[in-house]
Structures are given as C-alpha cells and as structure tokens.
Amino acid sequence: MATTSNSVLFLSSDSLIHHHHHQPLHLSSSRSHSVSLPPNKRSNSLTLRCSTNGDSTSTEKETPIELKFPAFPTVMDINQIREILPHRFPFLLVDRVIEYAPGVSAVAINNVTINDNFFPGHFPERPIMPGVLMIEAMAQVGGIVMLQPEVGGSQDNFFFAGIDKVRFRKPVIAGDTLVMRMTLLKFQKRFGLAKMEGKAYVGGALVCEGEFMMVSAGSS
Template sequence: MKLLLSLLLTASSAMAFMPRMTSVSSSSSSTQLAESFTGAKDISALTKDLKTVFTTEQIDEILPHRYPFALVDKVIEYEAGKRAVGVKCVTKNEEFFNGHFPSRPIMPGVMQVEALAQLAGIVCLQMEGAAPGAVFFFAGVDGVKWKKPVVPGDTLVMEVEIKKWNAKFGLAKATGKAYVDGGLVVEVDEMTFALAK
C-alpha cells in the first residue's frame, strides 16, 4: 500500500515541479517564460522506490492478450491470490484513439474496465486450478462508475482485489479501481470471470 500511495503522490508531486508559465507582452521575443525548471532527473527520481513485480514480458507469459489489446504494462504490487496494483501508460499511439475521438482523444470506458479485468486475470491465472495463458471470459460486470476522462499522457494506476475464486468451476469475482494523478477515474463494484475449459 505504501508503494501505491507513493505512486499516486508522484504524479501530483511532479505537477508541483513542472515549470510555471507566465504570459509576457506580445512585443517580447517569447510569449511565455519558465519561472522554474526542475529537470528530468529529479522528476524521474520521484518513482525510484517503486519496484516492478511483473514486467511486460512476464505479463505476456501469464496473459494471452497481445497488441493492440494488452492493457497492463507492469505490476508494481502483488499479493498472491488476493490483489494487485498495475500500471497502464496511456499514449496517443493507442489504436482506439483513431476513432475515439479524432479531435478529442478519450480512452473508452470499456477499455478501462478491460484493463482492470486483465489485471485481475494476472492474479487469477496464478491461482490453483488455472494455468498461465488460459483464457478468462467476462461473465458479468456490475456497479461501474466513471469519474473523469482518461486521455493520452495519463498513467492509469489500477488496483484489483479478488473477492471469490471457485477453482472447481473456474469462476472468479473481483472489484477494481483506477486512478490518474491520485484521482479516482473508474471503479467497478464487481467483475465476474469464467475460465474457459
């Protein structure tokens, strides 16, 4: 949890380091001047204590999803059989931004829920009765609330918790939330998954 708080604070702390721009008269050679400049090294150091539990290559060994539908870049916290915290770096190169929307790119809400589901899959596919690379299907989703748009340049920090796992029938239930810059952007009360047999 300490790592999650550190990451969530990182984004808002980084904003404090960002240059403040001040308008100047049009007669000057520059229209804006930076009052302060922190630099990449110091801003990058804000996340130095975050450890990667699963890299993108290790996630590929667990999940069957591939480009353009692989939506978890890394896992930074993991409790076997219970929960995980993962990161999705949202870039303007995402395939879905071509149509959603060309003049105002917004990550589709269903893709945010899918990213949470994939993070839950990383936990579930390492539990007894499931094999890495197996396919989990959505069987239901309830209580989804979107709080604000997710746009290119955002870092989507997701947390899921497995509430129920039935190895015999390959059924799982989970909850999930995702944040950008420390603010809640989406929450899901319940996701239900069925392991393909």
C-alpha cells in the same frame, strides 16, 4: 560569506549645531562605529566612519522536477506479463505490474499515449480512452491474479464473464498513467467462479470502479 563595508560621512559643525536644537544625533551600526576628530581644531568638519556587516543569503538549491518523482516499482515487466496473459497487440493493455499478492490482488499500470490506435476515432479532436477499454485493462489485471498457480488458473479456459456496478468518474486522456488495482473478493474453485473488485486511478484520483466476474470454463 559575510562582507564588511565602510562608509564615510562628512558633516559640518554648523549642521551638527543646527541638528542639536531639534533632536539628538544617533549613530548606530550592526557591528561597530567610530568618531574621529581631526587634530586641527580650526577644522569645521567632522569625520564619521561606520562599519556595517552585509548579510549574504544563500538560497537552497531546489531539486529539478525530473528528479523529484521516483518511478513506479517493477514487480513484473512486460515480458513476464506476456508469459501470463494471452493478449497481444493491439489488445494487451497492461504495461507493468507494480504490486502483487499471490491469489489476492495485483496493481498494474497502463501508459496511455497518443499513439494508441483507438485515439484517431475516439475522438479526433479530444483524445479520450474508451470506457470499455478501461474495463478491459482492469479485467486483464484480474487475469494476472487468477491465471497464477496459486488459484489453478489456465490461459486456455479462463474468461472475463461479467461486470456490475461500473462507474466512470473522470475521463482518461493521452498522457495519463492508468493505475489499476484488482482485488479478489470471492473464489469458488469448484465452479470456477471468481468475483473481483476493481478500481482505477490517475494521479491518485479515482476514474473508474466496478465489480468483475471471471469464470473457468473447464472447471467441474
């Protein structure tokens, strides 16, 4: 809301005359100004009334940080994951599936916390998620793709068979959310062999990548 303020300035006639010899007197305002002379001619003062507009600035209210970032979507929750993967505590390393294309790919997350049982030993003064567990977590995401009916997988005979071209780009620490994408590159159903590409991210930055081999031991 704009506010109006009035100010009154008193100048003697002598000061006006003195000012006139040096430079003109300019009176301005953003809204209006008026000069009123008293009826008494013997008065030596001049009254100036100036009205100005005061601009009030409104600051846009910022969204609190806890409301700025939406949660990951849930395609499969932990109960659905437990129905697919045979792993259990302390070795189930997938908390939620956030994207799934049947027989093609899956994206899942692992919430890394200081309460994970490997941190007391790796390392006591600098908690870093072991690289082998990052690989295991990614392989479990691959298992979610390969243990589905679309590819004829089974918990009884499907195994993690090998890794290649693995690179660890950045450390993963307590408090990070590990986002893992596993994509099926090749599947030889006759031999039960599946080749997958895996990439893991934290905050959009690549932290681990590699190629994975899965095998179905009961395939003929």
